[in-house]
Amino acid sequence: MATTSETNRDMDTKLIHEKYDLTIDGVDIVIAATRREATTDLAPIVFLHGFGSTKEDYIDIVHHPSFSGRPFLAYDAPGCGETVCNDLSKMSIPFLMETAKAVLQLAGIQRFHLCGHSMGGLTALMLAHQDPSRVVSFIDIEGNIAPEDCFLSRQVITYHSDDPEVFFEAFVQRVRSSKEFSSSLYSASLRHKVRVGAVRGIFESMVDLSDNADIMTKFLSLPFPRMFMYGEQNASLSYLGHLEANGVELAEIPHSGHWPMYANPLEMWCRIAVFLDRQKQ
Known part of the structure; x- marks a missing residue:
């Protein structure tokens, strides 16, 4: 017979895998999503993964007691993972943002904590x-x-x-030879996790927004608690002091580069848990 703690543990780790049908800017999409229902009144976490990654970057949340009872939603962005999209040529950060809004509506999520990595962070x-x-x-x-x-x-x-195929193959090889923690691990799965047809539009959009959209001002003007997490290999980022001076909490993850969820996931989850615990919701 299962004990109460065992029963609660089973409930806490139960994942719901769903498909969401939606249309964005005339593009038909079938979103592959994973979520956990609420067993408390805590606000859910909405996870947005980075380029070349998938929702599975975040599913280990169910194994960390610090997040017990916390609902969450993670899904594969168009062009990535198990999500199906019938026109990859329209991919961009604004398109991914509109997708996120549609997914939130379909999932019935009103108020939420946001957690995004790289491409997902910009989205x-x-x-x-x-x-x-x-x-x-x-x-x-x-x-x-x-x-x-x-x-x-x-x-x-x-x-x-x-040639998109030529660019992508060379990109994979460059990432593989990078000196960043977890770059080889990341590069090994790129061909399986991202569609080649989505790469150019997403990358060009990221560059355009980073260069021309004053996104630093947008980030600093957000009226709620913010944490910027980075790997220790990127501690030389020029703006870290500026973020801290403007009330952004910094979280440096040791033994990590751009992919803390691969290089040092335990520390990543610990810092996220402490940050969320202070929000009391």
């Missing part, structure tokens, strides 16, 4: 800037907030190729 920033009243707090894991953050996406310009 989350644009979403939060457009409708800050719905966001309880924002955890930005190396999401773009300045031109210097385009170390991956700017390669679409610096290593330009008219």
